[in-house]
Amino acid sequence: MLEVEHLAVSYGPTRILEDVSFHVPRGRVVALLGGNGSGKTTVLNALTGMVRPRGGAIRFGGQDCAGWRPDRILRLGLAQVPQGREVFASMSVAENLELGAYTRRDREGVRRDTERALALFPRLREKARRRAGTLSGGEQQMLAVARALMSGPRLLLMDEPSVGLAPNVVGDMVAAIRALREEGLTILLVEQNVGVAAAVADSAHVLQAGRIVHSGPASGLLDDEEVLRSYLG
Amino acid sequence: MRQPVLLGLAGALALAVLPLVANPYLLFVGNQLAIFVILAVGLNLLVGYCGQLAFSHAALSGIGAYGTALLKVHLGLPFFLALPCGALLATAVGLAISYPALRLSGLYLSLATLAFAQFTLWVFMNWEAVTFGAGGFRVPAPSYPLIGAGLGTYYLSLALAVLLALAAASLVRSRLGRAMIAVRDGEVAAEALGINLLRTKAMAFGLSAFYAGVAGGLQALMLGYMAPESFDLFHMALMKAMIVVGGLGSIAGSVIGAGAVLFLLEGLRAFKGAQEIAFGSLLIAAVVFAPRGLAGALNRLPRWRESYLRRPARDAAP
Numbered sequence: 001m002l003e004v005e006h007l008a009v010s011y012g013p014t015r016i017l018e019d020v021s022f023h024v025p026r027g028r029v030v031a032l033l034g035g036n037g038s039g040k041t042t043v044l045n046a047l048t049g050m051v052r053p054r055g056g057a058i059r060f061g062g063q064d065c066a067g068w069r070p071d072r073i074l075r076l077g078l079a080q081v082p083q084g085r086e087v088f089a090s091m092s093v094a095e096n097l098e099l100g101a102y103t104r105r106d107r108e109g110v111r112r113d114t115e116r117a118l119a120l121f122p123r124l125r126e127k128a129r130r131r132a133g134t135l136s137g138g139e140q141q142m143l144a145v146a147r148a149l150m151s152g153p154r155l156l157l158m159d160e161p162s163v164g165l166a167p168n169v170v171g172d173m174v175a176a177i178r179a180l181r182e183e184g185l186t187i188l189l190v191e192q193n194v195g196v197a198a199a200v201a202d203s204a205h206v207l208q209a210g211r212i213v214h215s216g217p218a219s220g221l222l223d224d225e226e227v228l229r230s231y232l233g
Numbered sequence: 234m235r236q237p238v239l240l241g242l243a244g245a246l247a248l249a250v251l252p253l254v255a256n257p258y259l260l261f262v263g264n265q266l267a268i269f270v271i272l273a274v275g276l277n278l279l280v281g282y283c284g285q286l287a288f289s290h291a292a293l294s295g296i297g298a299y300g301t302a303l304l305k306v307h308l309g310l311p312f313f314l315a316l317p318c319g320a321l322l323a324t325a326v327g328l329a330i331s332y333p334a335l336r337l338s339g340l341y342l343s344l345a346t347l348a349f350a351q352f353t354l355w356v357f358m359n360w361e362a363v364t365f366g367a368g369g370f371r372v373p374a375p376s377y378p379l380i381g382a383g384l385g386t387y388y389l390s391l392a393l394a395v396l397l398a399l400a401a402a403s404l405v406r407s408r409l410g411r412a413m414i415a416v417r418d419g420e421v422a423a424e425a426l427g428i429n430l431l432r433t434k435a436m437a438f439g440l441s442a443f444y445a446g447v448a449g450g451l452q453a454l455m456l457g458y459m460a461p462e463s464f465d466l467f468h469m470a471l472m473k474a475m476i477v478v479g480g481l482g483s484i485a486g487s488v489i490g491a492g493a494v495l496f497l498l499e500g501l502r503a504f505k506g507a508q509e510i511a512f513g514s515l516l517i518a519a520v521v522f523a524p525r526g527l528a529g530a531l532n533r534l535p536r537w538r539e540s541y542l543r544r545p546a547r548d549a550a551p
Contacts, residue, residue, distance in 0.1 A: 050424060071427035079425070086422035088415050090482060090541040099415050102408070103427040144422075151426065 001026040001186050002047075002078075002155055007056035007066075009039075009046050016042045018210040020056070024155065029177065029187040031197035031218055034207035040190045041083055043207070044157050047188075048080045049073045060155065074103055079153035083160055085140045087147070089133030093124055096132050096143055100150025109152065117146035120179055138169035145176065155186045162196045174199050198222050237485040237531075237539040238402065244488075245395045252384055260387055262499055264455050267390035268448045269491035273475040274401045274484060275444020280473075281481035281543060282405055283437035284417030286343050289330065290445050290472050292350035295357060295464030297323040297446025299364060302372045302453040307363070312375040312454060319453075320446035327442020328435060335434045350469065357461035369460030372453050386454045393447060402484045404440070405541065413437050414482070414541050467509065471498070474512050478519045480528025483540030489527050 002024040009017040017039045024030045034040045045051045047058060049070040058066040065073050088096050097117060101110045118125040121142040127135065132143055141161055148156060158177075162170045170193070177200045180187060191197045197204055201218035216224070251263050276290045300319030304310040310318065334345045358367045377385030404410045412433045415423040424430055453459055471494055479490020497515065501508045523529060528540045 048425060050421075070424050071429065074425075074427040082419075082421050082425050086419035088418035088422070090418055090543065091411070091414060095411065099411055099423075099426055099428075102412065102415075147422075147426070 001061060002188065003057070003059040004043075004047070005057040005059075007043065007046060007058065008054045009042050009051055010054045011051075016210055017046070017053075020207070020210070020212055022205045022212060022215065024186060024188050026186055027181075027184055028202045029181050029189060029200050031189045031191055031201035031204040032207055033191055033194060033197055033204055033221075035192065038207045039210045040207055041159055044080055044159055044188075044190060047073075047157060048078060071103055074151055074153075077152070077154035078157065079148040079151045079155075080157040081144050081148045081159060081161060084163070085137075085144045087132040087135070087140045087143050089131065091132055092129050093132055093135070093143055094128045096147050097124075097150050100147035101152075103151060110150070113150055113152055117149045120149075120176060121146050136169075138165050138172065141165060141169075141173065142176065149180075153185070155188065156180065157188045157190070159190050160192060161189070162191065162193045170196060194221055235539070236534075236537055238399070241398060241485065241488060242395070245391060248391055249388075252387065257383070260383060261455075262495065264387045264390050264451075266492060266495050267387075267394035268451050268455065269475065269495050270394045270488050271390075271397050271444055271448040271451070272472050273479065273487035273491040274398050275441045275448065276472050277476045277479075277481065277484070277487045278401060278404070278413070278444070279437045279441035281476055281483065281487075282410065282417065282541060283413040283434060284543065285335065285434055285437065286339070287334070287346040287438070287441075288343055288466075288469055289327070289334075289346040289350050289353075290441065291464045291466070291469040292353035293323045293327050293442045294445040294449035294452070294468075295353060295461070296326050297449030298453040298459060298464070299357060299449075300446070301450035302370070302459050303363060305373060306370065316447070316450040316454070319450040320443055323446025323449065324439050324443040327445070328439040331435045331438035332431070335431060335438065350466070354461050354465060357464070364461075365459075367461060369458060372457050372459055374457055375454050386451065390451045390455065393451065397444060397447065398484055398488060401444075402539075405484070409433070409436055417482075417543065470512060470516075474516050474519075476526075477516060478523075478526055480526030480531075480540060481543040483526065483528035483531075483542060485531060485539050486526050486528030486542075493527070 005021050007017055007020040020043060032040055032043060042051065046053045049068050053066050057064055060076055060078055063076065065076055088099065097114055104110055123139055124143055124146055132140065135143065161173050165173065174196060177187065189197060189201060198218050198221045204216060204218040204221055205212050206214040248263050252260060272294060279285050279287055297319045300322040301315045304315040304318055305312060330349050334342055337345055357364050374382040375386060376382065412428045415428055416430055416433050420430060475490035475494045476487055478493050480486025497511055498508065501511055519526060525542045528542060531537055532540060
């Protein structure tokens with residue numbers, strides 16, 4: 001569904017991504033692992049049009065969308081859950097969800113997707129009228145995911161959804177990602193937490209200094225000494 | 234109808250019958266209040282709701298005021314045309330400076346708009362052939378059907394203040410308003426949801442400039458006299474004080490803040506030097522003791538849900 005070929009990104013003279021290639025097949029959960037500064041978030045930002053790639057191709061459903069504007073890419077079906085949640089603190093949970101459907105005009109579809117998102121995260125339904133800034137960290141993360149789902153994406157990009165969450169809340173997040181996969185959603189998961197990636201992903205790619213240094217099935221990640229060492233080191 | 238709207242309309246009704254009992258001074262204060270409300274609501278759209286700390290509001294209201302007055306003086310345009318033209322001129326200038334200015338953020342946006350404000354004042358003072366320079370000029374009194382000039386401008390200001398405050402309250406719940414608040418609460422998330430950051434900020438800038446222009450035009454009609462110093466940095470600080478004291482991200486707060494600042498301004502009329510000290514203290518007190526402004530206190534009332542208050546920096550997530 002998503003094919004990234006020889007993606008390169010620079011900020012000014014600094015090369016962030018040298019040569020990144022990977023595929024995300026339809027219906028799968030693919031993890032992108034890497035330490036701080038390895039370029040994980042930059043890959044996502046290039047995919048969603050927040051930064052312009054210097055070179056390479058990004059094909060989504062056969063359509064080359066490298067360098068498109070963010071709203072056009074979103075309409076194509078690629079939505080991002082930003083790092084650090086970034087919910088709109090002064091707005092209610094319901095208003096946050098409405099903004100998730102900012103680019104859409106089909107009221108009926110939006111209502112259906114609101115239902116779907118709230119069914120996935122029942123805690124959000126209870127707190128629909130609360131200001132998002134008053135939610136706990138875990139609830140904010142769920143809201144960020146639900147909000148991204150409101151654009152009706154075919155591929156969901158998640159940027160470190162487990163960061164800063166209590167262990168039991170991380171468990172809820174893992175369950176939610178599995179539920180989304182059951183529904184047939186394709187997911188690209190960026191993580192530092194190898195445990196989360198191994199628990200939900202089908203395959204994984206390890207990013208280091210702007211290159212993919214390892215690719216393989218996610219289930220073997222925790223056993224693979226070499227990967228863990230290079231990834232941690 | 235919602236509580237804040239009902240209270241606002243009650244206040245407007247009180248102002249509408251004020252002329253029956255008031256002396257000319259109170260009438261002037263009431264008129265100034267209506268104009269301050271328009272200024273504060275307009276500035277809050279840009280600073281409070283959209284989160285863009287600009288310092289051009291006083292200058293843009295000056296452009297609305299000079300535009301209105303000079304169209305009348307030089308071209309003989311009647312005020313019912315000159316006022317909207319002045320407001321649209323302010324809007325156009327606001328939009329024109331917004332595109333370069335909004336590529337900057339934070340402190341740099343503040344500095345760029347401050348420079349624009351000083352430049353505008355310089356034009357008012359030095360383009361003497363058109364603006365009559367630092368000495369200012371007289372604006373002929375407007376004429377209204379049935380009532381006198383003073384009363385006519387009073388009711389016009391009051392009507393526009395009510396209309397523009399209601400429009401702003403409904404705007405912030407619209408698609409554009411929500412986008413503005415989203416840009417303020419999280420630019421990255423807003424962009425990820427397909428919100429065009431630059432266009433949303435520019436719309437907020439243009440709208441805010443329109444409010445400033447209308448207020449400036451009304452100021453010209455009310456005072457009957459125009460001079461550059463009515464639009465200097467002190468007036469910018471006054472407007473900032475209105476929205477900070479009232480609450481960033483609240484229409485009700487803008488209205489209350491405008492009232493509070495006017496009350497202080499008029500109370501200290503006899504002590505010009507004390508005014509600036511008083512406003513400095515008021516601003517510091519608001520920032521320290523009520524970072525969400527008076528609207529923050531109103532939010533504690535049951536069933537009062539009007540505002541999208543900006544979170545004070547200290548409880549923002551690290």
